[in-house]
Amino acid sequence: MDESHVSLPQVGGMYHGDKSRKDSLIEHGFRLPTAADNRPLKLPEFQQLVPQMVYVSATPGERELRHLCEITGQAVPNGLLHSPSGGGAGTPDLAKKHPEAESMYDMLQSIQGIAKMELRPTGLLDPEIEVRPTSGQVNDLLTEINARIEKGERSLVTVMTIKFAEEVAAYLNRMGVKAHHLHSEIDTIERTEIINALRHGHIDVIVGINLLREGLDIPEVSLVAIFDADRQGFLRNERSLLQTIGRAARNENGKVLLYADGFSPAMEAAVRQTLERRQRQHANNERLGIVPKTIVKALPVMGESEDALVSGTTTSGDGSRRLIARKGGRRDGDWAQRLNLGAGSWQSSSAKNSIENSNSQLTYDEPDDVGEHMSPEDRSALMEELREAMNQAAKDLDFEQAARLRDRLHELERWND
Known part of the structure; x- marks a missing residue:
């Protein structure tokens, strides 16, 4: 179990989160009571089904350390008495942490049977x-x-705090540093984009x-x-x-x-x-005789599929696209957007298909007879520009603009007919 100090608690969290959601649906009549039968495993059930477990973590949690002590017959340190026994499946001995609890460092030194892999083949030193x-x-x-x-x-x-993260990032931007905040109220997709932008050098600092x-x-x-x-x-x-x-x-x-x-x-x-x-x-x-060298890792590709996700669409198995809802809560429509640091800022097609760049400058509010005086070639070229602008507006979730451009496109198509 990789990163066991967070993965093991999540096993129990999956059950309780699922139960909380379904109890509410059942209570208000949106699901039958039998919906609760289809559920994730409880933590005791999970531990009972797994005959052997290798916990892997740079910072092991109390549950894993206590589990090791119990299996190997070692005395449980004071710092683990408040943790559930049996790898989270049992009950703790104390309701809260022991006043004389040892630090994790001291417990790692005293507990036997921990395989430590602390030497990196790259030679990289801890900072x-x-x-x-x-x-x-x-x-x-x-x-x-x-x-x-x-x-x-x-x-x-x-x-x-979230407020301080935003204030520090805003201050760094005012000082000429390309910075962006990162916290739980930012959409998951946008978090990925921010981290990728850091690697690419679009921003230099993340405040989280x-x-x-x-x-x-x-x-x-x-x-x-x-x-x-x-x-x-x-x-x-x-x-x-x-x-x-x-x-x-x-x-x-x-x-x-x-x-x-x-x-x-x-x-x-x-x-x-x-x-x-x-x-x-x-x-x-x-x-x-090892010389430390920075890890070489390929840069993430910020391609069309990721751009589509950031823009609020996803591609299904048959190749068709559908909209996906954005997460609720706070929106990043403040300094981050004004400085082009929010989601979608690094999309490659942001300005290429803009209708403002059209040679004809024809938009949805032109008189209805404008298309009549255009040659078929000019009309076809204009329709292609309108179509690209409409698609771009839809990608940017500006559906009102996309609808107006669509209506104008239909008018021009009638002239061709």
Whole structure:
């Protein structure tokens, strides 16, 4: 089970999410009660069906570590007593975390039977870490980002709130840095486009909250900045800090800036574990004569299919297209759109088919008899321009403009008939 610290809880989450949705539908009469029978497995059922499991994670969760202790007959550490037994299938011993709970770093050292693969064949070291005060942190970050831009490298910034993420990204844009925020209120498709744009160099910085973690491998990123690194809580616990720090471990010039006025236990454990891994990798490189090199990874192709998805359409199995709804909630119709940093900004066909670029400048509100005085060749050329403009307006979800252009196209087709 890859990334088990998030995958294992999601097994239980799938059941409860499905149950919540279907209970509401059944209660209001939209589904029969038997709809609840078709459901995902509960976590105990899943664990019972799987005879053996290999949990894979750079930051193992409490459930996996406790499961290992139970299977191998080891004493369960205080830091795992609040976690459900049996890999999440059982009940915990304590309702909340033990006051003398060990850090994840200490538990990984004491629990036996953990296979550790901490040496990279590429020779890449864990990033350098610097702790800096919060006073003047945004200006200090701007200086570091500009140094990365000069080298053609990218940066990631993590903050605590959506509002602050948007404010930091807006400030960086005012300072001439191509930046974009990334948080849970942005559509999933647009998130993918923003990350791809970062790799292509359309933007240099992404300011996020909790999305810049597992599975985000961007070799071009050499700087990761973490604001409020000494805060206590989920977003700044040991596991979250390690995952965020690891986003800079794909580049040979990787560096992490922790902006904090103190040292939390989670922050101390994350820094200690990162530095120890860095030292082990460096010793291995010296022994084998390995020179660290940045990971080489093909750039994503921002082709027609992705453009269509960003524009709100998808292609079905028979080749036909249908509209897909956009996610509700906040819209990015603010500074990001005005600076051409939102979804669809990098579509290759945005201006090519615009009716404003037509040589004839004929639109839907021209007099009805204009087509009468045109030659058949000019009329055919104009119809082709109108058709392309109509298709582009539909792709951009401007259906009113598309309908007007369609009506004008029909009028010209009647002249040809």
